[in-house]
Amino acid sequence: MKYVQLPRIDAPVHNSILNNPKFHPFFEDTIDAIDGTHIVCAPSVEERDASRNRKGFMSQNCLVCCDFDMQFTYMLSGWEGSMMDASIYHDARLSDLAIPDGKYYLSDAGFPNCCQLLVPYHGQQYHLAEWGHGQTW
Numbered sequence: 001m002k003y004v005q006l007p008r009i010d011a012p013v014h015n016s017i018l019n020n021p022k023f024h025p026f027f028e029d030t031i032d033a034i035d036g037t038h039i040v041c042a043p044s045v046e047e048r049d050a051s052r053n054r055k056g057f058m059s060q061n062c063l064v065c066c067d068f069d070m071q072f073t074y075m076l077s078g079w080e081g082s083m084m085d086a087s088i089y090h091d092a093r094l095s096d097l098a099i100p101d102g103k104y105y106l107s108d109a110g111f112p113n114c115c116q117l118l119v120p121y122h123g124q125q126y127h128l129a130e131w132g133h134g135q136t137w
């Protein structure tokens with residue numbers, strides 16, 4: 001039986017990073033990727049305003065971590081759809097999301113810029129055409 005569990009502190013660098021010169025050694029301290037995802041819900045009348053997300057539908061916002069094999073390693077669910085990813089991340093760090101010193105998660109711009117997250121520069125257009133060739137994922 002498999003369980004959702006945080007990666008071990010001594011986990012080796014994943015092969016998708018180790019065997020790709022575009023990623024190694026630059027991302028060798030990456031643990032996983034982290035993001036929020038919205039799950040449609042049907043809240044009570046009293047909870048509808050808080051559950052309405054920025055796209056207008058009712059949802060729960062869940063914080064999810066995924067490894068490079070597309071396996072879930074962490075999940076924090078139950079937040080209202082109107083809650084920002086950064087706020088949910090802050091709560092997770094205060095409760096049970098442990099990130100070892102020197103390691104970090106890949107995230108998007110909805111997260112805070114800190115040592116435990118690698119957040120892209122705001123307003124930067126990355127060269128996606130260059131990454132489309134020879135990608136091993």
